[in-house]
Structure formats: C-alpha cells, structure tokens
Amino acid sequence: MKEHQSTGAQNAYNALKCPAEMDMVVRRAVDRAHKAKKQSLLSKRTLLPVAAALLASVLTLNAMPEFGRAMEQLPGIGWVVRAVRLENYLLGGAITDGQEVGPITISRNTIEITFTQGQSATQTAPWFKTTKQDYPHGLLLELQGVRSLFAGGVMPEITSSPLIRNTYRIITLDDSAQRIMFTFNGPVEVTVTEVASPAGIRIKVAPGQTAATARRYAVRTSSHDVGEQIGIKEGVLNAALGWPESGVRMLQDNQGKHFVEAGLFATRELAEAFIAKIRSTGQVDFALQIEQRGPSDIPVFIAP
C-alpha cells in the first residue's frame, strides 16, 4: 500500500465518528474496576493480619537487629517507600515543585541524596527516574520539580569507593529539572531505595556480573564546556530522533567536558548509516563523530 493509496482508506477510517457515549463507557468501566479492586483489597486485608501475626512471631527476633541497622543507614530516619534492584529503570517520588537537592553523601558503596524546601527537609521525594547506563557503566538520576542543587551543584569528592568512579551534573534547559550522572568503575548491581519523612534516595552498588566485552561505536558530538550550547544540541538531536524514544544522552568525557551521544552501534557501518539517517532529517547542522568504546571506557575528548 503506497502512501497516496492509503490516504483514501485512512481518511475514511479517521472520519469514523467517536460516539459521545464513549466518555460514559470509559468512566463506568473505570468505576467498575475501581470498586472491584477495592473489594479485592478488602478481602486481602481481612486475611493478611492473621498471616502477618504468625510471620511476625517467627521473624521478629531474628530480623529486628538487621532491620534496625538497615534503617539507620537511610537518610534521616525515613520509612521505605520502595526498594528495587534495578534492571533497567525505576520511577519514583511524587509530583512536587520548588524542592532543592540537599547534600549528597557518598560512602564506600552507597550514595545518599536528600531533599530540602526552604530550610527544612522535605517529606516526599520529588518525581525521579533512575536509569542504568552502559558504555560506560553508570546510573542517571533525573529529577522533576527540583530547581537547584546544594552548593550550586558541586558534587562530593569520591575518595573511598572502589566501585563509584565519579559523579557530575548534566545541564538541562528545563529550569524545574535536574540530572545527575554517577559513573561506576565496572559492572555493578544497583539497588535504589526511596524513603519518605524525611525524603531521600539511597543508591547502593555491589560488584556485578561481568557484562559483555564487545566494543561499540558511539555516534556523538564533539566535546563542549558545560553550557547552553550543548543543551541545544541535545534538544536538536532529540527532536530529529523523536523524543522520548530517541535514546539520546549527555555524558562527560575524560577531560571533564560534555557531549551528546545519539546512539551506540555494534559496527562502524551501522553507526555511519545512523549518521546518514540523522542527516536526512535536515534538522541537524552540526558535526557528528564516531567513537569506538569498550563497556568500561570513559569517553574520550574530541575537539570541537
């Protein structure tokens, strides 16, 4: 079916009217599902206390010291909202505005992030997304509704961690968002814990399985000072490749400069074809380079 041939069919299809009753159909279905879910939760709640009491009597004596120690390690004495071993990414927090990232502390294998509003610690973490990264190994923390970072974004020095290599702030042109990248020395397992009252995010890393050793070909821009220019390039590539599925990311190179990476490929030919595809959009008017990189290699500086 060629483009012009499909137009008639598509027009006919699009002309199919959505009946006014659809709103009511949807609302009734949601109401019905909500009631059914509530009913199911109520049934569980009547049975769970019995099971929980039995379990508690068996586990309390053995588990309490361990649990207590674990809780002491959390930022403040917040209660755990969720704790997830990260496979790909985790979404957490709540929609808020005007928060600030408080002091970030990095100990041997743990990163702790706190949040403040005015002079006080906040009770709920802002909306966040943590995403595992490869080439190099890392973790990207994206925050929404956060307007500034403690001490103007100066990151803590890492002196005692065998697994955490460095941490840096990534510029964003959205003044209510912040991004922080944590880079690791090798493959790691990451556990992310969100706590509330007071709010915090705890990222714990442990040595991971040996990941793939294959080298990849990165399609990227040259290196830049951190600033608006690199932010604009990221926006242009995102627009050309269709955000949010674009896969575009910003990274720091081995000289502390930043660049935008449009994609990673198994072969140079694929990377070249991808550059051609980007060029064909007519939206990208700056140079793109290909950099070969191993899974743990820090990206290299490429002069503008």
Add this chain to the structure above:
Amino acid sequence: MNIEQKVLMAKRGDQAAFTELILEKKSSLYRIAYSYTRNREDAFDVVSDAVYKAYISLHKLNEPAQFYTWLIRILINCALNLRKANGRLVLTDKPLSQETDAREDQDALIDLYQAIDALGEPEKTIIILKYLEDMTIEQVAAVMNSPVGTIKTRLNRALKELRLELKEAII
C-alpha cells in the same frame, strides 16, 4: 504532565489520572474496537472490557512510557475474545450514515472493511495498526509482541491479499 507521570499517578490509585489517560485516546480505542466488531454496541463492550482489565492490572505495567502500546494490546485481545465468543462477525445493522458524515467516506469505509475482513489474523491487526492508526512497524511489533522482521513479512503478505481484494477501489 507527560504520560509517564500520569501513569505513575494512576498506579498509585489516582482514578482521575487513569481516566484522563484513556479519554485522551478514546477515538483511537473506539476505531480499533469498531474495526473488529463492526457494531457500535459491541465496540463499546470491547472498550469497556479493555479499560476494566487495564485498570485492574496496571500494577503489572513495568514501563509507563509503553502505556498505550500495552492498552492497545489488551484492547485487541478483548476484541478477538469477543469475536471468538460471537463466532463470525456480523455486519453492522445500523446505516453507516450514523458513523460517518460524508457519503464518499461511507463508501470508502464499506470497501475498506470488506477488504480487511477478508484478511485473517494477525494480518488484519497489522493493517489496522500500521495503515489506519498510522503506527510505525516498531510500534506495531511492540503491540503484537512480535519481532519487527515477522511483522514486515506478514505486512507484505497482507498487502498482497488486500490489493487483490480491493483491486482498483479505494486503496
């Protein structure tokens, strides 16, 4: 607020956020359902069933960005289940003038549905998603949980059949 944020709110029990997510795509959901049922009331039943199932199992959705892909997959399964339950599709008992405004649209729609009805599954679903819902091959593959290559092969097969069916008609 973007889709991911709304899905996150819905997962936390925000009924209004979930309803909003569904209503934003209500036309697409109705059109897809109608493509299978060819009957307004049955299309409502399919949408209602899909919305119910999606709300109940929302906690199982791991990637909020994929909400609509996941929802359409549920919708198609509901439509296919209804068809299984009802046997062969029954042509609409209402004049199409209730469904579309223009006479040429009505004719084109009749031709289109007759041609699509001649296709088997999953070719029918592929044509509806790719050419009528205007999805990319990758999106169709995601909805149908199949490799891109498989979708391409089936799409080619479906197009050959459609061309025979429609000859010089609307497509």
